[in-house]
Amino acid sequence: MANWFHITPDRPYFCVVGSPIEHSKSPQIHQAFAAQFGIELRYEKIKVEQNYFSEALKEFVAEGGRAMNVTVPHKEDAYASVDIRSERADLAGAANMISLGRDGETIADNSDGAGLIRDLQTNLRLELRGSRILLLGAGGAARGAVPSLLTQGPSELVVVNRTGSKAKELAERFGSLGPVRAAEYSSIGDGPYGLIVNATSLSLSGETPPLDPNYVSANTWCYDMMYTSNGRTPFLDWCRSVGAAGCSDGLGMLVEQAANAFSIWHGKEPDTASVINSLR
Numbered sequence: 001m002a003n004w005f006h007i008t009p010d011r012p013y014f015c016v017v018g019s020p021i022e023h024s025k026s027p028q029i030h031q032a033f034a035a036q037f038g039i040e041l042r043y044e045k046i047k048v049e050q051n052y053f054s055e056a057l058k059e060f061v062a063e064g065g066r067a068m069n070v071t072v073p074h075k076e077d078a079y080a081s082v083d084i085r086s087e088r089a090d091l092a093g094a095a096n097m098i099s100l101g102r103d104g105e106t107i108a109d110n111s112d113g114a115g116l117i118r119d120l121q122t123n124l125r126l127e128l129r130g131s132r133i134l135l136l137g138a139g140g141a142a143r144g145a146v147p148s149l150l151t152q153g154p155s156e157l158v159v160v161n162r163t164g165s166k167a168k169e170l171a172e173r174f175g176s177l178g179p180v181r182a183a184e185y186s187s188i189g190d191g192p193y194g195l196i197v198n199a200t201s202l203s204l205s206g207e208t209p210p211l212d213p214n215y216v217s218a219n220t221w222c223y224d225m226m227y228t229s230n231g232r233t234p235f236l237d238w239c240r241s242v243g244a245a246g247c248s249d250g251l252g253m254l255v256e257q258a259a260n261a262f263s264i265w266h267g268k269e270p271d272t273a274s275v276i277n278s279l280r
Contacts, residue, residue, distance in 0.1 A: 004046050004056050007063040014043040014265070017056060018071035020204060021047045025227075025251070025279060026069055029258045032278065033270035041066075053077040057098065061106060067099040067265050069258070072201050075110075075140025082106040088113070091147050093173070094140035097261045109264065112141060113148025115257025116197075116225070121152075123252045123276070126195065126221055128152035134188070135159045136209045137199035138166035141225050145199055146170055150178035158183055158193075162210075191215035196239070198224040203233040213242040225250040231280070252276055 007013045016026040022045075030043045048056045053074040060068060070078040075094040079085065082098060083105040089095045095108035120126045133154045135142055138161035149157055157180040161167035167182035174180055183189065191214045200209055203226035216222065222239035227249040236247040252272075259272045 002052070002055065002059070004048060005060055005063050005065060007065055008042075009064065011040050011042045012066045013064065014041055014067050014069075015046050015060075015065065016043075016069040016071060017046045017048045017053070018074060019047050019049050021045045021071070023204075023228075024071065025254065026071075026258060028279065029255055029275055030262060032275045033259065033262045034266075036270050037266070037268050039266060039268075048074065050074075051077075054081040057081050057106065061100065061104060065100065067097065067261075069261060070096050070098060072140065072204075075112075075144070079108050079110075082108040084108070086110070092140075092143040094143040096140075096144060096257065097264075099265065109261075110144045111257040111260035111264075112144030112253075113146075114260050115253045115255075116145050117148050117152065118256040119248075119250075119252035120195075120223070123256075123273075124221075124246075124248055128154055128195070130155050131194035133157045134191075134193040134196045134215060135199055136197065136211065137161060137201075138163070138170050139199070139201075141201075142170060142199040145197065145225075146174045146180065147177055149197075150174060150180060153178070155179065156181070158188060160185055160188055185210050185212075188212070188215065192217035192220050194220060196220060196222045198222070198226070198233075198235045201226065203228075203235050206234055208234045208238045211238075216242045216244050218243055218245055220244050222247045223250070224248075225253060227251040227254055251279060255279070 024045045078095040084107045086109040088110045089108040159167045164184040171182035
């Protein structure tokens with residue numbers, strides 16, 4: 001065992017695991033939710049390198065952890081490493097949260113899609129029905145987003161990825177849920193789009209997807225699932241420079257998916273608006 005976790009019995013232990021993880025605001029969010037209800041808990045961010053998730057999960061269970069959130073690059077490994085999977089996790093083929101059952105069984109779930117839709121519709125007040133949506137990326141974050149976006153009734157959802165085969169896999173996986181197709185960056189088709197969602201992790205390394213400016217117009221809203229303290233990411237800065245109607249980072253999604261997880265773990269629905277405002 002690598003001793004990722006140092007769990008004591010005095011308070012229920014929760015965490016978020018990923019790599020990189022230093023930027024994560026999940027501890028502040030869950031502590032803020034807990035404070036709303038007077039709940040005592042310990043919540044930490046733990047760096048687990050790629051390909052070590054399964055080993056880390058075994059240690060987490062053995063040490064007495066209660067539940068964990070999962071971020072890049074582990075969402076698909078999290079789905080593959082558990083005993084039980086929720087319908088949402090099965091649909092996405094990825095997990096962003098793992099709970100421990102009464103008998104110690106590990107249970108995977110995915111609240112990413114629910115968090116994204118709530119942020120887009122409730123917080124940003126965007127109309128998704130009938131819109132053309134371009135989703136950048138085909139990894140674990142995209143897997144969680146596609147089914148939820150399709151249930152909102154867009155006229156078209158295009159999944160674009162540098163590796164076209166991964167985008168094609170997603171389009172085929174979710175084709176029965178709505179009008180979704182796959183593309184590479186060089187073959188997206190006609191623009192512009194009403195909503196462009198960046199589900200890649202490129203913003204963490206200061207990069208931007210190789211997207212043609214013609215897909216952005218004065219009626220396009222751009223959304224980056226990554227988030228920063230000031231709401232700006234390289235992708236959103238680029239979108240602003242080419243005339244996007246509006247831009248938002250993924251802080252709202254982070255808070256909303258955390259609220260969904262918190263309600264499952266604690267049986268209470270936290271107020272999210274106050275937490276989003278305080279983090280801003």
